[in-house]
Amino acid sequence: xxxHFEVRNGDAAGRIGRLSVPRAGVTVETPxxxxxxxxxxxxxxxxxxxSAFGAEILITNSYIVHSTxxxxxxxxxxxLHDLLGFDGAIVTDSGSFQLAEYGDIDVTTxxxxxxxxxxxxxxxxxxxxxxxxxxxxxxxxxxxxxxERALSDAESVDTGEMLVNAPVQGSTYPDLRExxxxxxxxxxxxxxPVGAVVPLMNSYRYAEMIDVVAGSKRGLGRxxxxxxxxxxxxxxFALAVAAGCDxxxxxxxxxxxxxxxxxxxxxxxxxxxxxxxxxxxAVCTKHSPxxxxxxPDEERERRLAEHNLHVxxxxxxxxxxxxxxxxxxxxxxxxARSHPAMLDGYRALLDHAEQLEREDPASKGSFFYLSxxxxxxxxxxxxxxxxxxxxxxxxxxxxxxxxPSGDTYDAAWRVVPPFGPFPRALSETYPLTGEVPxxxxxxxxxxxxxxxxxxxEANPETSFVLAHDDWPASALSRVPNRVETELxxxxx
Amino acid sequence: xxxHFEVRNGDAAGRIGRLSVPRAGVTVETPxxxxxxxxxxxxxxxxxxxSAFGAEILITNSYIVHSTxxxxxxxxxxxLHDLLGFDGAIVTDSGSFQLAEYGDIDVTTxxxxxxxxxxxxxxxxxxxxxxxxxxxxxxxxxxxxxxERALSDAESVDTGEMLVNAPVQGSTYPDLRExxxxxxxxxxxxxxPVGAVVPLMNSYRYAEMIDVVAGSKRGLGRxxxxxxxxxxxxxxFALAVAAGCDxxxxxxxxxxxxxxxxxxxxxxxxxxxxxxxxxxxAVCTKHSPxxxxxxPDEERERRLAEHNLHVxxxxxxxxxxxxxxxxxxxxxxxxARSHPAMLDGYRALLDHAEQLEREDPASKGSFFYLSxxxxxxxxxxxxxxxxxxxxxxxxxxxxxxxxPSGDTYDAAWRVVPPFGPFPRALSETYPLTGEVPxxxxxxxxxxxxxxxxxxxEANPETSFVLAHDDWPASALSRVPNRVETELxxxxx
Numbered sequence: 001x002x003x004h005f006e007v008r009n010g011d012a013a014g015r016i017g018r019l020s021v022p023r024a025g026v027t028v029e030t031p032x033x034x035x036x037x038x039x040x041x042x043x044x045x046x047x048x049x050x051s052a053f054g055a056e057i058l059i060t061n062s063y064i065v066h067s068t069x070x071x072x073x074x075x076x077x078x079x080l081h082d083l084l085g086f087d088g089a090i091v092t093d094s095g096s097f098q099l100a101e102y103g104d105i106d107v108t109t110x111x112x113x114x115x116x117x118x119x120x121x122x123x124x125x126x127x128x129x130x131x132x133x134x135x136x137x138x139x140x141x142x143x144x145x146x147x148e149r150a151l152s153d154a155e156s157v158d159t160g161e162m163l164v165n166a167p168v169q170g171s172t173y174p175d176l177r178e179x180x181x182x183x184x185x186x187x188x189x190x191x192x193p194v195g196a197v198v199p200l201m202n203s204y205r206y207a208e209m210i211d212v213v214a215g216s217k218r219g220l221g222r223x224x225x226x227x228x229x230x231x232x233x234x235x236x237f238a239l240a241v242a243a244g245c246d247x248x249x250x251x252x253x254x255x256x257x258x259x260x261x262x263x264x265x266x267x268x269x270x271x272x273x274x275x276x277x278x279x280x281x282a283v284c285t286k287h288s289p290x291x292x293x294x295x296p297d298e299e300r301e302r303r304l305a306e307h308n309l310h311v312x313x314x315x316x317x318x319x320x321x322x323x324x325x326x327x328x329x330x331x332x333x334x335x336a337r338s339h340p341a342m343l344d345g346y347r348a349l350l351d352h353a354e355q356l357e358r359e360d361p362a363s364k365g366s367f368f369y370l371s372x373x374x375x376x377x378x379x380x381x382x383x384x385x386x387x388x389x390x391x392x393x394x395x396x397x398x399x400x401x402x403x404p405s406g407d408t409y410d411a412a413w414r415v416v417p418p419f420g421p422f423p424r425a426l427s428e429t430y431p432l433t434g435e436v437p438x439x440x441x442x443x444x445x446x447x448x449x450x451x452x453x454x455x456x457e458a459n460p461e462t463s464f465v466l467a468h469d470d471w472p473a474s475a476l477s478r479v480p481n482r483v484e485t486e487l488x489x490x491x492x
Numbered sequence: 493x494x495x496h497f498e499v500r501n502g503d504a505a506g507r508i509g510r511l512s513v514p515r516a517g518v519t520v521e522t523p524x525x526x527x528x529x530x531x532x533x534x535x536x537x538x539x540x541x542x543s544a545f546g547a548e549i550l551i552t553n554s555y556i557v558h559s560t561x562x563x564x565x566x567x568x569x570x571x572l573h574d575l576l577g578f579d580g581a582i583v584t585d586s587g588s589f590q591l592a593e594y595g596d597i598d599v600t601t602x603x604x605x606x607x608x609x610x611x612x613x614x615x616x617x618x619x620x621x622x623x624x625x626x627x628x629x630x631x632x633x634x635x636x637x638x639x640e641r642a643l644s645d646a647e648s649v650d651t652g653e654m655l656v657n658a659p660v661q662g663s664t665y666p667d668l669r670e671x672x673x674x675x676x677x678x679x680x681x682x683x684x685p686v687g688a689v690v691p692l693m694n695s696y697r698y699a700e701m702i703d704v705v706a707g708s709k710r711g712l713g714r715x716x717x718x719x720x721x722x723x724x725x726x727x728x729f730a731l732a733v734a735a736g737c738d739x740x741x742x743x744x745x746x747x748x749x750x751x752x753x754x755x756x757x758x759x760x761x762x763x764x765x766x767x768x769x770x771x772x773x774a775v776c777t778k779h780s781p782x783x784x785x786x787x788p789d790e791e792r793e794r795r796l797a798e799h800n801l802h803v804x805x806x807x808x809x810x811x812x813x814x815x816x817x818x819x820x821x822x823x824x825x826x827x828a829r830s831h832p833a834m835l836d837g838y839r840a841l842l843d844h845a846e847q848l849e850r851e852d853p854a855s856k857g858s859f860f861y862l863s864x865x866x867x868x869x870x871x872x873x874x875x876x877x878x879x880x881x882x883x884x885x886x887x888x889x890x891x892x893x894x895x896p897s898g899d900t901y902d903a904a905w906r907v908v909p910p911f912g913p914f915p916r917a918l919s920e921t922y923p924l925t926g927e928v929p930x931x932x933x934x935x936x937x938x939x940x941x942x943x944x945x946x947x948x949e950a951n952p953e954t955s956f957v958l959a960h961d962d963w964p965a966s967a968l969s970r971v972p973n974r975v976e977t978e979l980x981x982x983x984x
Contacts, residue, residue, distance in 0.1 A: 278810035281772040318770035337825040
């Protein structure tokens with residue numbers, strides 16, 4: 001167990017965790033959203049972010065503080081908490097973003113970490129190299145080596161009680177991300193930002209974002225708190241948490257508001273396109289779109305930023321509740337229908353079902369079959385694994401409904417798509433207590449057929465008869481030839 | 493056009509409408525949610541429902557007023573608006589529900605309509621027979637005949653400026669619902685409640701609910717305002733609106749609150765199971781679940797009822813905005829992942845794609861492909877219809893990506909799953925401007941193959957070559973044999 005992070009309830013690779021931040025004297029419950037506060041621009045004051053939105057942690061940029069004389073002096077004099085007016089935990093970025101944008105910055109990892117410690121940051125960040133997507137492998141490897149030197153430098157700095165980020169880079173090479181995750185995890189640093197994913201998110205490359213996260217997670221231990229750096233759109237919180245991310249940071253709430261953009265869990269709207277405010281927050285119940293459009297710029301920006309924060313924090317609570325209820329993937333199912341690229345992201349997540357399965361609890365709430373994608377959920381894989389461990393003898397009927405007449409069997413197992421076969425004794429166990437639609441689909445039937453195949457292959461001495469309710473060829477082709485098949489009408 | 497209802501923007505069979513309620517002097521924008529106010533119990537006062545939630549219309553039960561001496565006298569003396577303290581439109585139910593529950597009531601259609609007019613109701617209701625699901629056809633027909641006599645009686649009552657409901661019954665027989673819709677539409681009554689669907693909703697039979705609505709809608713004219721009577725759960729508003737419903741009534745907000753139940757657009761939670769309040773409304777941002785649990789019963793009930801109303805009205809605004817933006821089916825896609833029974837409901841809606849297609853506008857926002865179900869959307873059917881009207885000559889290449897080398901063609905059409913083939917000139921028209929996932933699926937490929945088949949069949953003199961990116965057998969089997977097929981790699 002890492003010193004400052006404790007994992008509690010889990011669902012898929014998502015979890016409720018507790019990040020202790022000793023310097024701030026607070027424990028932050030994750031998944032957590034860290035609003036980004038620009039030290040020069042306060043759309044909403046940090047104290048209001050704390051009191052009205054319940055933020056326990058925020059993030060600001062120590063490089064901006066460092067390079068602005070006035071801010072630097074005040075921060076060194078009274079400390080960052082006083083400067084911002086915030087009592088919770090403050091994470092400071094290092095200027096790596098500026099490095100990536102402008103090619104050069106004038107601080108080293110040692111200098112910026114010492115400065116962060118001096119101004120009272122609770123979590124500091126070394127100067128890593130945020131390698132963008134799609135670069136050559138050589139460049140990704142070379143820059144990763146620089147990032148790894150920065151982590152090594154960071155270990156040698158006396159940072160006192162301040163926690164330190166260990167960013168994971170590697171561009172769009174999942175194996176490099178895995179390597180980077182492994183070496184970051186091997187340091188004595190504390191929090192693990194997956195870096196340089198913003199370009200992927202900005203161009204809706206959610207599938208690749210998931211592959212990058214999955215790679216990083218393979219390298220990191222399960223007890224590592226993971227920050228998806230730059231991820232602030234509530235549309236993807238559920239997906240990213242299900243992939244194992246714990247911390248998000250939102251500059252979007254303020255930047256989007258400046259541009260009259262309105263966040264929702266299904267995407268982004270522009271205020272000028274809205275005839276209605278599709279949200280239940282205090283801003284949206286007290287105003288109409290016309291009303292907001294007519295407000296002075298500053299007030300409109302502040303109200304939109306408040307809406308954006310309300311919707312973002314509500315989604316974080318929804319994600320946490322889903323983890324507690326054991327239906328996080330059901331929430332992801334819904335969010336995956338926000339945009340075709342989010343569907344790609346969910347499909348990519350399910351490509352990693354076996355990786356998720358290793359963290360997913362064995363028993364949760366009720367499994368809901370909600371789409372063809374549900375057939376690939378980790379719970380289905382685990383069930384197939386589990387039934388291969390049983391040893392039925394003689395002749396076993398596997399049936400979706402009725403029992404074909406005139407035959408006798410040593411055992412009759414139920415078959416329920418997408419799970420496949422199981423003895424009745426398991427009926428009341430998760431996920432078999434799940435709910436499936438009356439109108440099933442081929443994906444469920446094919447997954448059930450794969451379950452049949454697994455059981456049959458694991459029991460070469462046993463005879464099997466499969467009574468199915470009109471499965472298509474794509475399902476029946478997965479059933480081994482030695483299984484006798486019969487058509488029955490589903491008895492449900 | 494019916495006198496008191498005007499249909500404006502549409503999407504699928506959903507629409508923004510304006511219901512003029514002359515007696516109240518108001519015009520109600522639909523889809524609208526009518527909170528149910530029990531004249532004896534005021535969880536939230538009607539004046540607050542008006543001021544804080546923006547309700548333009550509510551519904552109460554005139555039978556309860558009629559059978560309670562005190563209420564009857566006050567209503568006759570000062571009028572229903574004064575009794576309830578509400579300035580908007582008031583719809584009054586007739587006691588049909590009590591008839592269905594207790595088998596007998598002591599008023600006739602004439603008596604209750606006259607009473608409703610006397611107390612100042614804005615929309616009255618005759619005494620119809622809410623036939624439950626699954627009864628014998630004989631009973632459904634017999635009771636429908638009684639309902640039709642009630643409508644005929646209602647036409648003969650002098651109701652002044654009061655609008656009158658013409659309920660559509662017929663149990664779970666879609667053809668009876670269609671007949672009932674046709675005869676209700678033929679009366680001079682004003683609003684058309686689809687009745688007795690509550691038992692279907694209570695047992696999550698959303699697919700059958702959709703079949704009942706689709707049947708009723710086939711009988712009713714497009715200009716008929718349709719009330720889905722008893723439907724108050726925000727989870728199904730989008731689905732029901734997409735099927736053509738305009739009015740909803742929610743008793744749920746108050747009844748559920750009494751029982752510590754918390755509504756969300758993804759289902760119902762019990763307060764005792766919540767560790768977080770997964771919502772952005774004022775109640776949920778100001779309280780924690782523990783905090784609510786510790787409040788006195790009456791306050792807790794009121795706050796939960798307020799949350800329930802906030803989430804319900806926000807969903808109505810979301811549905812309206814989706815109609816305006818032309819992405820109502822995208823919202824339904826998301827809501828269909830709330831529960832397997834909601835997926836059944838969406839799949840049932842898509843069974844009626846051709847019926848929806850007749851009302852769906854030809855050009856909307858951007859089409860998003862969000863699941864295998866998206867391949868069955870009405871826009872896909874319409875595109876197939878449209879491309880059969882083109883007359884390509886000679887040899888036409890239909891291609892998903894590259895052009896097979898060494899051949900020449902008279903024309904090259906693009907093929908995009910799920911739409912199928914189209915000439916490049918149409919690329920910028922709806923729905924071909926739509927977004928599809930990079931990871932396509934068989935459903936999209938099969939729909940595209942059906943599109944190919946339609947074009948090929950419509951042009952018997954033309955030769956076709958199909959260059960596809962590895963379609964499965966289930967798609968290729970839909971392509972006519974005379975089409976030469978080649979594998980290409982998708983150029984996207």
